[in-house]
Amino acid sequence: MPKDSGIGASSKRREDVRFLTGSGNYTDDINIFGQLHVHFLRADMAHAKLNGVDTAAAEAMPGVHRVFTGADFEAVGGIPCGWLITDRFGQPMQEPRHPVLAHGKIRHVGEPICAVVADTLAQARDAAEAIVLDYETLPAVIDMKAAVSDSSVKVHEELTSNLCYDWGFVEDNRDAVDAAIKGAAHVTTLELVNNRLVANPMEPRVAVGEYNRSDDMHTLHTTSQNPHVIRLLMGAFVLGIPEHKLRVVAPDVGGGFGTKIFHYAEEAFCTFAAKALNRPVKWTSTRSEAFMSDAHGRDHVTKIELALDADNNFVAVRTETYANMGAYLSTFASSVPTWLHGTLMAGNYKTPHVYVNVKAVFTNTVPVDAYRGAGRPEATYQLERVIDMAARELGVDPIALRRQNFITEFPYATPVAVEYDTGDYHATMDKLEEIADFAGFKARRAESERNGKLRGLGINCYIEACGIAPSNLVGQLGARAGLYDAATVRVNATGSISVMVGAHSHGQGHETSFPQVISEMIGIPEDQITIVHGDTSKIPFGMGTYGSRSLAVCGSAMVRAAEKVINKAKKIAAHLLEASDGDIELKDGRFSVAGTDKSVAWGDVTLAAYVPHNYPLTDIEPGLEETAFYDPANFTYPSGAYACEVELDPETGHVKIDRFSAADDFGNIINPMIVTGQVHGGIAQGIGQAMLEGCVYDADGQLLSASYMDYAMPRALDVPFYTVDHSCQTPCTHNPLGVKGCGEAGAIGSPPSVVNAVIDAIASGSGKAVAHIDMPLTPSRVWAAMQ
Amino acid sequence: MYAFDLERPTTLDAAVKAMAAGGQPLSGGQTLIPTLKARLADPGKLISLHSIPELKGVSTDAEGRICIKGATTHGTVAAEAVAYPALAHLAARIGDPAVRTRGTIGGSLANNDPSACYPAAALGSGATICTDRREIAADDYFQGMFATALEDGEIVTEVKFPVPQVAAYEKFIQPASRFPLVAVFVAKFADGVRVAITGASETGVFRWAEAEAALSARFEASALDGLAMDPDHMIADLHGDKAYRAHLCGVMAKRAVMHAA
């Protein structure tokens, strides 16, 4: 019998009532009396020397309050990067200044140059057209390999080159890997591109800055996945506002996918301008601005080599990746191709020798940073593609080749510095074989062939590291922040509970799943519990939501805080029941004395805590509210096996995704329905990357895919009905819930099986064999590869 | 968007008079409004064709032609041009429901986007484009990308489509915009076959003479075997190079012949 509440129940997402009835409160819904509107004049050239900006005419336009330029921000800090990478020679990465508004130089199409603040948005836009820029166009640096050649123009004059860092991991493995590859019986080499993506959350970014002179208080309402991170970065590093004078509010957020983690110039601008003008200042991104100002994702160019011995055991993996940083270092940009990518290059396999080299490169493009999966999809894609290619070259079954090399003993220390606590890769593969109906594939292929189509089956495994992250470890790796999280469990007098959490929900359903945990622990109905998030003035200092960390890290903090509450409540109950607190049991919302029929209801105990008439005031304080901070001991390691079946029209190159199956191991599961939804969404984004989405610049740095006319997002017709299963569960060994995280898995795990399936389909035809096609597998690319 | 004035005449006569005083017609706005929002046009004055009953509707004339008034939406054509199934089917697959509920045939033909659907139907059917001042044969009307025979201020009032014996429109979509990457309209009349292609050429919609000759001799997909489109004037962009588009012309033409009904 499925449960109908608590841990394991598919409780309906309570937040959907407001989302689906148009009563959510998004940042753009916030309008403050007296607010002004800002329009950013953005660069339409990729690279230029900016000699001067004449704003006089604009400033004289109707309704204009002020036109800000880069000069206005000389006295404040630049937008900071949150992670210092040390290169393979022991040197710190090159870290250029990232100004709020361009100053002296323009470095990518879309970079904000001036900000016009006016009574209405239309007035601001009109005035922006009257700004005169004095600039000299410079050659654009777009291609990463050309960017690191000695002759390249520099994106940042103050740096020695366009190379941000040359990172080796693990540098000490280098020689052993080279030797293993030299001595291998077979080496498969694959060069590929992990395509640049635009995150495209449904809600564009918005910022509303507010300043109150009477108490010198700044408030920023913003579309963020982590309000405390924004408060820290913007307050401490950019504007110099102390935390107690800065409140950051992220109300309902309509999708983040990583791109709303980062601190952006527009947030700093609105906060700064609100004080300068003593009026609230609002900015709402247009979709066109989003394409050229939201941090992009992926954009790696990789060469991977997989070496096997004569028995097809993996003996070494060596990779060389060029990772595009764009024109500036966005908040977590430097960590994505390194710690979130290199550490996963062992995958699900016991390859003894692994070496990862990453060259991060500055170009005249929009900054690139974490996007759903962040580094782990890039790792999974190259590994699972090269394994498939090796199987094809060696003429062996791709599943058998994987199984033969699976890690089977846990904990397992990989050659790339992480320790998998638990997992069972054969179990998810067994489950996949069952749910994907491999047995019926032959008949389906024959049917497709009768219709003049080719059918292909592709599979892959994945492992990811989430539940980000142990603070002392990431500190050693260069993170400039801790990655714990926090929760306050506030029990109200009549027994209902408000939980203030550092995690932020922007689609994940925390308002539903987090109460399920508390309900399970205490035994009161879920609707007695409310989650409060997204406002630094209400919640404890938490690091927000990304890296599939909310439940594993913040949920663990919530469990710890709830345990403290329960321990204290037991003492109160013991007093009321005149028993010893060691004998008190809590079940179904009642405290009872073990072995007796004496009991007292949860609500009577909580009331006693707040109306402490009959109360042990000398021993314990009144009230019932506890906070816990939780710092994870390790990452969590969700894993799984995915299968995709495609039907390809050889005449046009059009590929239809016909079936998609996913067998995941997420450890324990709080709400299966929400998990299924997360997997569905992740796979849709993975299919988007594999089949449709490609962010493309021309050689002059113009963004060619700058709107939905040219940037293809997956739609309902592009994805099949999914078969997903998460019954394989090896609980995480180091957090109290045994949960691993499920938010990114779908996006990490799906692209390789899609591409593997298309390659398989082509191989089944009579035409030329195709070893690899770069994503997105648009009809024209597939067709061209087949000619 | 720049500020503009909006006039809403209720008769064609009033619209023509308003146009004479300067302005730009606004029909479904599915092309024009996004252009205005991006500040790519500053027309000053828009004259809406939306409230003019005599510019709406689908009928059949004495010669059996399907006559569609200029401000008739794609949705209405899809529902009402049943006597010309290939045309109704084409209209039913333009954009999405929102686009089909607003967008109009007059707007589409006046705009003559090189990837629009209706131009292929009009040229492929040998339609007549009627305006407030004259009638223009489709063969004379389309004059290259976004270029037509329309003069300044001329309003498309009606389009008259001769109904072929069989016809079909095969659209291969561009994955992002879902406009045609290449689409082919094939229509078989008693006196010959017309083949019009959209999405493919740098010169906009065009007729494929070799295919017409081959199909007029023998209306079967195999009649097109061995015919190759010259990639020279094809469009090359993110979504397909010249060779791919040239190839798709052949594939889509064959499929149109196979599906002609």
Ligand SMILES: Cc1cc2nc3c(=O)[nH]c(=O)nc-3n(C[C@H](O)[C@H](O)[C@H](O)COP(=O)(O)OP(=O)(O)OC[C@H]3O[C@@H](n4cnc5c(N)ncnc54)[C@H](O)[C@@H]3O)c2cc1C
């Ligand atoms: C998301 C989306 C998807 C689309 N997909 C497709 C597709 O698959 N295939 C396709 O063919 N089109 C597609 N379109 C375009 C759509 O069909 C438009 O409706 C059409 O191109 C223009 O018609 P309109 O009535 O909206 O014209 P408007 O936008 O109002 O006007 C367009 C132009 O024509 C002029 N004009 C309008 N009416 C007249 C008239 N009667 N006489 C003279 N000039 C006139 C206007 O001044 C303007 O210059 C799509 C549009 C969108 C937004």
